[in-house]
């Protein structure tokens with residue numbers, strides 16, 4: 001079922017996307033390293049990779065530089081981001097990257113082609129629930145699916161609706177978004193039931209400090225723990241980032 005409010009994604013946050021082309025997020029760099037350690041991405045296999053909720057394609061750009069023999073397709077709802085990203089790829093002669101406008105809830109496997117791997121960066125937790133989007137991804141029948149989002153290593157799912165009154169959208173005096181935290185056990189079982197029987201996850205621990213934003217709204221920053229590890233916080237939410245991967249046997 002698709003009960004997704006779409007307005008927040010049709011607005012353009014060009015800065016958020018553009019700055020990642022210059023400086024990829026640490027999560028992107030370390031996620032790709034993790035996929036490489038697991039042998040899912042490497043310097044020789046010519047895989048076709050699909051990125052769901054790809055935004056303007058900054059993560060396609062990063063992956064294409066690391067794994068130039070692969071081809072990268074991104075799908076995003078926001079047509080304007082897709083057009084800007086495709087313009088960037090054309091200007092930079094990145095012929096192995098392309099973006100398509102599309103809705104992840106209406107993916108047509110026969111139309112978008114066959115992929116060895118599906119990735120999705122920081123998108124699943126910003127959707128109303130995980131079952132439908134994951135099912136849509138699994139229907140594409142790729143060998144593996146890997147994503148970054150907020151997860152809890154236990155049997156609790158949290159549906160978190162954030163209203164940020166420092167921003168406004170769609171005629172409201174706030175911006176509303178999900179910051180859902182999903183149970184790793186439940187997600188693992190859901191993937192198993194759909195034929196993705198090998199499941200792995202690791203917490204993502206950021207390795208740089210992020211300053212606290214001046215605004216009193218959402219925006220990621222870090223706090224140090226006594227043992228040196230960093231917690232990532234956004235507004236009132238602890239960002240329990242994980243990398244997860246589900247594979248067919």
Ligand SMILES: C[S@@+](CC[C@H](N)C(=O)[O-])C[C@H]1O[C@@H](n2cnc3c(N)ncnc32)[C@H](O)[C@@H]1O
Pocket residue numbers: 004009010017020052053054055056059075076077078102103104105120121122123126
């Ligand atoms: C939090 S952003 C993450 C963007 C990008 N993956 C990144 O790491 O910067 C979520 C992205 O998912 C896209 N999105 C949201 N709902 C979608 C849907 N139903 N179908 C396709 N894309 C969607 C949004 O337009 C947005 O670009």
